[in-house]
Amino acid sequence: MTVQDVRAFNRFYTNVIGALDYSRQLYAPYTLTESRVLYELAHSPRTDAADLRTELSLDAGYLSRILNKFEQDGLIERTTSHRDPRRRRVTLTARGRETAALLAERADESVGALLATVPSADRPRLTEAMRTVRTLLSDGRPPRREDVLLREPGPGDLGWIVARNAALYAAEYGFNADYEALVARIVADFAEDHDPHLERVWIAELDGRPVGCVMCVRDDAPATARLRLLLVEPEARGLGIGDRLVSAVVDFARGVGYRDLVLWTNDVLTAARRVYQRHGFVLAAEKPHRSFGKDLNGQDWRLELTGTRE
Amino acid sequence: MTVQDVRAFNRFYTNVIGALDYSRQLYAPYTLTESRVLYELAHSPRTDAADLRTELSLDAGYLSRILNKFEQDGLIERTTSHRDPRRRRVTLTARGRETAALLAERADESVGALLATVPSADRPRLTEAMRTVRTLLSDGRPPRREDVLLREPGPGDLGWIVARNAALYAAEYGFNADYEALVARIVADFAEDHDPHLERVWIAELDGRPVGCVMCVRDDAPATARLRLLLVEPEARGLGIGDRLVSAVVDFARGVGYRDLVLWTNDVLTAARRVYQRHGFVLAAEKPHRSFGKDLNGQDWRLELTGTRE
DNA sequence: GCGATATCTCTGACTGAGTCAAGCATTCGG
DNA sequence: CCGAATGCTTGACTCAGTCAGAGATATCGC
Numbered sequence: 261m262t263v264q265d266v267r268a269f270n271r272f273y274t275n276v277i278g279a280l281d282y283s284r285q286l287y288a289p290y291t292l293t294e295s296r297v298l299y300e301l302a303h304s305p306r307t308d309a310a311d312l313r314t315e316l317s318l319d320a321g322y323l324s325r326i327l328n329k330f331e332q333d334g335l336i337e338r339t340t341s342h343r344d345p346r347r348r349r350v351t352l353t354a355r356g357r358e359t360a361a362l363l364a365e366r367a368d369e370s371v372g373a374l375l376a377t378v379p380s381a382d383r384p385r386l387t388e389a390m391r392t393v394r395t396l397l398s399d400g401r402p403p404r405r406e407d408v409l410l411r412e413p414g415p416g417d418l419g420w421i422v423a424r425n426a427a428l429y430a431a432e433y434g435f436n437a438d439y440e441a442l443v444a445r446i447v448a449d450f451a452e453d454h455d456p457h458l459e460r461v462w463i464a465e466l467d468g469r470p471v472g473c474v475m476c477v478r479d480d481a482p483a484t485a486r487l488r489l490l491l492v493e494p495e496a497r498g499l500g501i502g503d504r505l506v507s508a509v510v511d512f513a514r515g516v517g518y519r520d521l522v523l524w525t526n527d528v529l530t531a532a533r534r535v536y537q538r539h540g541f542v543l544a545a546e547k548p549h550r551s552f553g554k555d556l557n558g559q560d561w562r563l564e565l566t567g568t569r570e
Numbered sequence: 571m572t573v574q575d576v577r578a579f580n581r582f583y584t585n586v587i588g589a590l591d592y593s594r595q596l597y598a599p600y601t602l603t604e605s606r607v608l609y610e611l612a613h614s615p616r617t618d619a620a621d622l623r624t625e626l627s628l629d630a631g632y633l634s635r636i637l638n639k640f641e642q643d644g645l646i647e648r649t650t651s652h653r654d655p656r657r658r659r660v661t662l663t664a665r666g667r668e669t670a671a672l673l674a675e676r677a678d679e680s681v682g683a684l685l686a687t688v689p690s691a692d693r694p695r696l697t698e699a700m701r702t703v704r705t706l707l708s709d710g711r712p713p714r715r716e717d718v719l720l721r722e723p724g725p726g727d728l729g730w731i732v733a734r735n736a737a738l739y740a741a742e743y744g745f746n747a748d749y750e751a752l753v754a755r756i757v758a759d760f761a762e763d764h765d766p767h768l769e770r771v772w773i774a775e776l777d778g779r780p781v782g783c784v785m786c787v788r789d790d791a792p793a794t795a796r797l798r799l800l801l802v803e804p805e806a807r808g809l810g811i812g813d814r815l816v817s818a819v820v821d822f823a824r825g826v827g828y829r830d831l832v833l834w835t836n837d838v839l840t841a842a843r844r845v846y847q848r849h850g851f852v853l854a855a856e857k858p859h860r861s862f863g864k865d866l867n868g869q870d871w872r873l874e875l876t877g878t879r880e
Numbered sequence: 881g882c883g884a885t886a887t888c889t890c891t892g893a894c895t896g897a898g899t900c901a902a903g904c905a906t907t908c909g910g
Numbered sequence: 911c912c913g914a915a916t917g918c919t920t921g922a923c924t925c926a927g928t929c930a931g932a933g934a935t936a937t938c939g940c
Contacts, residue, residue, distance in 0.1 A: 416737030423729025
């Protein structure tokens with residue numbers, strides 16, 4: 261049950277945060293909340309009090325008192341905001357920046373001590389996992405299209421294509437190991453020998469991790485390109501990534517002078533089919549076959565690249 | 571910088587925990603700390619006050635007062651411990667269990683509301699990431715040899731072999747994409763056609779995720795097997811995984827009747843070489859070559875499988 | 881067995897982080 | 911121009927959590 265997992269994590273992490281502050285000297289002579297305010301100020305030095313309130317969800321009176329203290333200690337200066345005299349603009353003084361840096365340093369030390377218990381080989385996994393938790397929980401903001409980036413494959417990405425194709429089709433359609441063999445063959449052929457001007461692979465990246473791919477290779481027929489291995493991870497669907505990948509292939513194929521673009525798929529892959537249709541592919545042939553441990557309907561689709569460009 | 575990542579995560583998660591408690595009704599009529607005590611009691615019903623103190627690191631006086639309140643409310647009963655009359659044994663009453671259940675239910679709801687913002691496709695990633703953070707930070711208990719399991723590859727594992735070989739050798743030795751092509755070729759050949767009685771792949775699994783692999787295939791020479799693609803993830807090194815993988819290959823090859831086991835490696839892979847030596851492999855030939863964008867010394871190693879079995 | 885010391889618990893006294901409500905100044909919507 | 915809303919401040923308060931002392935009992939050295 262996911263809720264229980266999350267609650268267990270909350271209990272655990274409450275202890276972690278508590279343990280970091282064990283000596284009770286971390287924030288002296290300020291409190292955790294004061295130190296959060298100071299941090300916020302140090303990282304966006306020209307802020308209105310109202311922004312601090314919403315950002316840290318503090319009580320207005322509480323914040324006002326905290327800022328009083330900071331002003332007495334010479335950490336900040338308060339002026340009224342230009343565009344709204346009710347608002348107070350808060351700016352850090354040099355002394356305030358010093359203090360913020362001091363607190364940051366202490367926090368660094370404390371966290372460093374915690375991190376020292378983690379083998380350095382594991383640290384990338386730790387930061388990766390923390391980033392995952394953050395992005396998934398951060399107000400559930402759904403990723404936007406602009407967060408997705410298309411790029412060329414780097415080390416390991418071709419293997420990733422094989423792994424994710426095999427795992428996803430096994431999970432979603434029950435394909436057996438033959439499918440992984442097919443994909444591995446396609447990828448190996450590409451990796452071993454391809455003309456970078458006429459053949460290419462794109463990786464769709466979201467928050468630094470691959471979430472989709474597509475390949476464009478020469479076909480046997482003259483002046484014909486073949487689109488292969490279109491894939492979008494379930495968690496990244498609905499962002500138009502499939503469309504962008506297909507567009508990339510179409511544009512590329514047209515740009516380097518192919519006259520036709522073909523692809524082979526199966527009718528069970530309905531989402532993919534709609535993407536192809538949107539880009540103007542038409543069904544050229546359909547044939548039942550038994551592959552990957554399933555009875556399937558193979559489909560050949562074709563898009564003429566000459567003619568009217570929309 | 572990892573420390574900064576962790577601190578960012580701490581700030582973030584402080585907000586998450588704060589937000590969960592937003593309505594301020596979560597624990598009413600008790601406080602967070604009281605509710606933690608109640609939780610602890612509900613999950614180990616027969617506890618001494620001293621245990622609670624150490625477990626939750628509470629002030630003795632504070633805990634005493636909390637227990638007073640609980641006793642007045644009829645949630646607990648206090649008796650003196652048998653083995654030490656100074657200690658107080660605390661047991662939940664039926665009413666105490668009810669209250670604990672009620673609080674747990676409210677917390678579940680609150681967490682459930684948070685989780686509702688996470689698309690269900692992402693939830694496995696969330697719990698996985700949380701588990702990773704917990705296991706890495708919780709006392710850094712190093713994994714033990716018994717936690718590692720050798721198994722046959724499942725869907726996606728062959729692709730994983732390609733991906734991790736390529737990524738690791740690129741990171742550790744600067745190999746270029748040619749190496750990924752070579753691995754992809756080897757894996758594709760295996761996936762497409764292999765004799766399961768004479769050729770096999772092993773995946774080493776730690777806590778449910780792959781951390782190592784090795785392959786055994788027929789060689790061109792008669793009655794000769796070839797060991798390929800031995801790999802152990804950095805974070806799983808030092809657990810004897812390499813030895814276990816090589817042992818698996820040696821035992822398998824000997825068991826199915828091969829007379830020789832050969833392998834090709836490069837002298838920069840010193841850790842792997844030591845593994846091979848431990849298993850009795852001897853260096854048969856060495857030859858410089860330029861591959862994968864590097865000048866390397868290729869080595870052929872050989873182990874006779876007939877003769878004295880140790 | 882006895883004294884010195886440590887441990888467990890409880891209570892009184894206190895601190896101070898955070899909340900609530902009222903009031904003043906200003907902007908916004910009509 | 912008026913009522914409502916927003917931003918900030920201050921006074922008054924609550925109550926979570928800390929600290930110190932005291933009583934009871936265990937443990938250790940002798």
